[in-house]
Amino acid sequence: MFELLGIPPQALFGQLLLGLINGAFYAMLSLGLAVIFGLLNVINFTHGAQYMMGAFAAWMLLNYLGVPFWGALVIAPVIVAIIGMVIERTLLRRLYNLDHLYGLLLTFGLALIFEGLFRRQYGSSGLPYNNPLPGGTNLGFMFLPNYRAFVVVASLVVCFATWFVIERTKLGSYLRAATERPDLVQAFGIDVPRMITLTYGFGVGLAALAGVLAAPAYQVSPTMGSNLIIVVFAVVVIGGMGSIMGAILTGFGLGVVEGLTKVFYPEASSTVIFVIMAIVLMVKPAGLFGTAK
Amino acid sequence: MRFAAILLAATSLVGIGVAQAADPVPVKIGVLNDQSGLYADLGGPGSVWAAKKAVEDFGAAAKGLKVEVIAADHQNKADVGTSIARKWYDTEGVDVILDTPNSGVALAVSGVTQEKNKVFINSGAATSDLTGKACTPNTVHWTYDTWALANGTGKAIVKTGGDTWFFLTADYAFGHALERDTSKVVVDNGGKVVGSVKVPLNNADFSSFLLQAQSSKAKIIGLANAGGDTINSIKQASEYGIVEGGQKLAGLLIFLTDVHSLGLKTAQGLNLTSAWYWDQTDANRKFADEFAKANGGRRPTMVQAGVYSGVLHYLKAVEALKSAKDGAAVVAEMKKIPTDDPLFGKGEVRADGRHIHPMYLYEVKKPSESKGPWDYYILKATIPANEAFRPLSESDCPLVKKG
Numbered sequence: 001m002f003e004l005l006g007i008p009p010q011a012l013f014g015q016l017l018l019g020l021i022n023g024a025f026y027a028m029l030s031l032g033l034a035v036i037f038g039l040l041n042v043i044n045f046t047h048g049a050q051y052m053m054g055a056f057a058a059w060m061l062l063n064y065l066g067v068p069f070w071g072a073l074v075i076a077p078v079i080v081a082i083i084g085m086v087i088e089r090t091l092l093r094r095l096y097n098l099d100h101l102y103g104l105l106l107t108f109g110l111a112l113i114f115e116g117l118f119r120r121q122y123g124s125s126g127l128p129y130n131n132p133l134p135g136g137t138n139l140g141f142m143f144l145p146n147y148r149a150f151v152v153v154a155s156l157v158v159c160f161a162t163w164f165v166i167e168r169t170k171l172g173s174y175l176r177a178a179t180e181r182p183d184l185v186q187a188f189g190i191d192v193p194r195m196i197t198l199t200y201g202f203g204v205g206l207a208a209l210a211g212v213l214a215a216p217a218y219q220v221s222p223t224m225g226s227n228l229i230i231v232v233f234a235v236v237v238i239g240g241m242g243s244i245m246g247a248i249l250t251g252f253g254l255g256v257v258e259g260l261t262k263v264f265y266p267e268a269s270s271t272v273i274f275v276i277m278a279i280v281l282m283v284k285p286a287g288l289f290g291t292a293k
Numbered sequence: 294m295r296f297a298a299i300l301l302a303a304t305s306l307v308g309i310g311v312a313q314a315a316d317p318v319p320v321k322i323g324v325l326n327d328q329s330g331l332y333a334d335l336g337g338p339g340s341v342w343a344a345k346k347a348v349e350d351f352g353a354a355a356k357g358l359k360v361e362v363i364a365a366d367h368q369n370k371a372d373v374g375t376s377i378a379r380k381w382y383d384t385e386g387v388d389v390i391l392d393t394p395n396s397g398v399a400l401a402v403s404g405v406t407q408e409k410n411k412v413f414i415n416s417g418a419a420t421s422d423l424t425g426k427a428c429t430p431n432t433v434h435w436t437y438d439t440w441a442l443a444n445g446t447g448k449a450i451v452k453t454g455g456d457t458w459f460f461l462t463a464d465y466a467f468g469h470a471l472e473r474d475t476s477k478v479v480v481d482n483g484g485k486v487v488g489s490v491k492v493p494l495n496n497a498d499f500s501s502f503l504l505q506a507q508s509s510k511a512k513i514i515g516l517a518n519a520g521g522d523t524i525n526s527i528k529q530a531s532e533y534g535i536v537e538g539g540q541k542l543a544g545l546l547i548f549l550t551d552v553h554s555l556g557l558k559t560a561q562g563l564n565l566t567s568a569w570y571w572d573q574t575d576a577n578r579k580f581a582d583e584f585a586k587a588n589g590g591r592r593p594t595m596v597q598a599g600v601y602s603g604v605l606h607y608l609k610a611v612e613a614l615k616s617a618k619d620g621a622a623v624v625a626e627m628k629k630i631p632t633d634d635p636l637f638g639k640g641e642v643r644a645d646g647r648h649i650h651p652m653y654l655y656e657v658k659k660p661s662e663s664k665g666p667w668d669y670y671i672l673k674a675t676i677p678a679n680e681a682f683r684p685l686s687e688s689d690c691p692l693v694k695k696g
Contacts, residue, residue: 018500124333128556145532218497219524262501270493
């Protein structure tokens with residue numbers, strides 16, 4: 001029996017796995033942000049609120065309509081994405097030609113409004129959502145709940161699919177072209193405004209999907225998004241704004257780093273990501289995977 | 294013309310006379326708590342309602358007091374809390390600050406209150422330091438504290454065989470105090486503390502910490518945290534099969550709203566210590582019904598009931614003194630007259646500022662035993678007032694004279 005840095009290897013493997021699970025949430029949320037920023041040039045501060053709305057949509061579907069978790073996994077993101085697309089059409093669209101700051105202020109304000117509305121209605125301490133996959137597997141070094149295993153797999157699938165669509169398909173190439181030269185792409189007969197609306201809806205849907213996945217693991221509460229979103233922004237900055245692969249890899253990577261901090265020096269676990277962010281910004285201001293424009 | 298002038302002078306004199314005869318004693322109550330974060334449901338707007346209700350039930354206007362209640366959100370930040378307290382005391386004429394959960398903020402506000410010679414009646418915060426080494430002649434701690442929680446839940450668990458403990462501790466003044474006080478109870482009763490981990494406040498994912506607790510092999514995992522943190526740790530402990538594995542959770546501070554959030558399915562069987570439960574006496578139920586009517590059907594927590602009871606006692610002292618201006622004098626009066634109100638019954642405010650009353654040990658009902666939302670607790674034991682709080686002989690409060 002050897003020990004690594006004073007921690008038995010069993011515990012270490014367990015913590016690595018837990019880090020991956022948390023990283024799965026970071027990855028999915030930062031992926032949505034990266035897609036929206038990469039293609040729309042909007043810093044979507046409503047992302048945390050949309051994640052929260054995804055969780056609440058799942059809760060409402062279950063409690064008001066009796067739709068179980070697996071149904072909510074599909075329906076809730078669609079509902080939240082539609083709300084997102086309405087926001088894009090009616091509000092965000094007016095700000096594309098202005099400075100980033102305006103989009104940031106608008107989305108930040110919207111986030112506060114959504115959070116306030118849910119708090120008014122449901123209180124701040126949250127609502128219970130039962131685990132759809134109770135039980136777990138004993139891996140020898142740790143007890144892995146079935147649901148957490150499902151979260152990691154689902155998140156990997158979604159992340160890979162998104163990366164594949166954007167980087168390796170024709171649709172993705174249109175999207176990427178539209179961000180570089182929207183006028184030229186439009187000249188080829190592609191409806192760029194609609195593509196942007198759908199892209200925003202997709203990014204928002206990703207946030208909502210993460211929210212649905214979070215509902216059984218955490219508490220469904222109005223502030224769940226604002227607690228997480230700051231970390232996710234740090235993840236996006238470290239990965240490089242707008243870089244799809246960067247968002248995914250840093251999401252999982254930082255989840256692991258944070259998980260290890262929780263063992264070695266738990267008091268710092270809520271700050272370690274920001275320390276890394278500061279270091280990365282000093283050494284590589286465009287982020288680990290970003291390219292300076 | 295001359296007549297008119299005389300008349301004018303006369304009316305103005307009468308005017309002054311009337312104003313003097315009916316000049317009510319102005320009292321301004323500030324409820325300073327978490328209005329929007331993780332502690333908002335257990336205090337928050339409900340505490341503001343409770344303070345206003347107490348003013349109304351006291352019949353302040355008929356007794357010559359002109360009472361105004363205002364509120365603010367301290368966002369769980371000590372700097373925000375103290376700057377609001379200073380502004381209230383310096384420029385807005387606030388005489389007393391109520392509630393103030395979050396021990397870190399409470400200790401800071403207590404300091405400001407002493408400096409300005411006002412009154413601080415705390416219901417929401419837990420740290421026993423408020424009436425211990427940080428006690429002041431201006432602070433009264435009303436509802437509960439970490440010593441009482443440790444003495445209630447901690448002792449009960451050690452006595453039933455839970456003698457090895459691992460703590461998950463919220464990393465600020467409250468968690469540290471709760472861990473300290475509970476460890477002492479565990480050790481004094483023949484148990485052992487095998488480890489602890491300090492978790493940042495408002496943490497969403499406890500799995501890593503739970504895993505550490507699991508590998509410690511302690512029989513009891515003590516949750517020295519509160520609100521959303523407690524909810525998430527209990528929920529995730531059930532996910533990781535901690536209880537099936539033979540370890541038990543001890544929620545050291547669990548509020549009614551936490552049980553509501555968890556749902557009985559997850560929370561059933563938990564032991565907890567509380568100063569007050571709405572479904573225990575007719576007076577409590579009456580208060581709870583009125584509370585529910587005004588607060589969207591929610592039932593009050595012990596913190597909100599404590600705000601109500603604290604305001605009543607404060608107003609009694611102000612009525613006796615006919616002035617709210619000298620904070621230390623008001624608190625001295627509060628210590629002089631015995632406490633007596635519908636929710637907390639008869640008791641006293643001790644020399645160290647501690648309000649003394651019985652505490653109760655409850656168990657959370659099984660879903661099958663509950664009649665519906667908010668019907669959650671079964672009374673297991675009553676801890677009499679003279680045993681519920683830290684005895685003065687153990688106090689490190691400088692106000693307490695040691696014989």
